Amino acid sequence: ISSELWQQLGNNNFIEESGWPEWDEEMLKTSEIQIVVQVNGKLRGKIKASTDSGKDEIIAIAREEDNVFKxxxxxxxxxxxxVPNKLINFVVK
Incomplete structure (x- = not known):
């Protein structure tokens, strides 16, 4: 069945003779990540940040989150x- 479908898709060679798909690492990279924000170990929000954002920039974004600010x-x-690309936890008194 797979050989017949392969030919119906417009391929002239046999499926057994074709190569395996190539792995492309660039396709897996994302430009934006989601970071969990905690206050005293409890989830208080989630923010989105660029993957190339620095620690200080991400912390500033987290502090501006409404629920975290409260x-x-x-x-x-x-x-x-x-924790890079994972979470921020603010320990407060």
Whole structure:
């Protein structure tokens, strides 16, 4: 059946003689990633950022997220835990 379908798709050679598909690493790369934002270990939001964004830029975007801003407002940020391309966790007091 597969040989008949192969020929119906317009290929002149046999499917058994054709090569395997080539792997293209560039097709898997994305230009934007989703990063989880936590405050004291609890999920407070998700942001989208460019894959080539730096740590400081991503943290600034995370602080501006409405739900995150609400939990950071009037509190002291003791620590910022940043795991590249995965998450940001703000430890507040």
């Amino acid at each position: 939990f950071l407002q009037d509190k002291e940020v003791l620590k910022e835990i940043f």
